[in-house]
Amino acid sequence: MNFWEKITGSDLTREWKAFAARAEALPDDHRAAWEQIIAHLFPYGDFTGRNLMPILDTALGLLEDTAADGLSIHEVLGDDIRGFCTALAGGEGARTHRDRWREQLNRNVARKLSRLGG
Known part of the structure; x- marks a missing residue:
């Protein structure tokens, strides 16, 4: 993957289209399970979802x-x-x-409050 693909996300778009084509060939119950897998894995993704691609490919x-x-x-x-x-x-x-962002926000707020109260 080159810099331009990473910035624009075109590599992700290409992979999602390939996933969609592969999923379309599945029987109905398997395709429904695929949709549920996507929905349940998304909260574990990073901002772009790039970290989920190998997991989704395996699933x-x-x-x-x-x-x-x-x-x-x-x-x-x-x-x-x-x-x-x-x-x-x-x-x-x-x-x-979401957990990581919440922890980061809590740390930042606690740091600001400690500066104000100090």
Whole structure:
């Protein structure tokens, strides 16, 4: 990826289009699970979502392989897609970007307040 692609995000657009084309070939239940996986993983993404691309690629590959093997989505992921996504993102208690931003804001506010009260 070159500098221009990173700045404009054109590499991400290209990858999302490839994901969409791959997902379109999935059976309906696998495609619905793919949409849920995207929704549940987004809170773990950074500002651009670039850090999620390898994880999403792997998850989509799993769905493609299981669809090719004729397995249902419930045989593969069960009923807990949210739990599957949590495990992909780093396990229970994995910090999201929202958590990091909240901690940063709290530190900044505490620092400003300590300067005012000092």
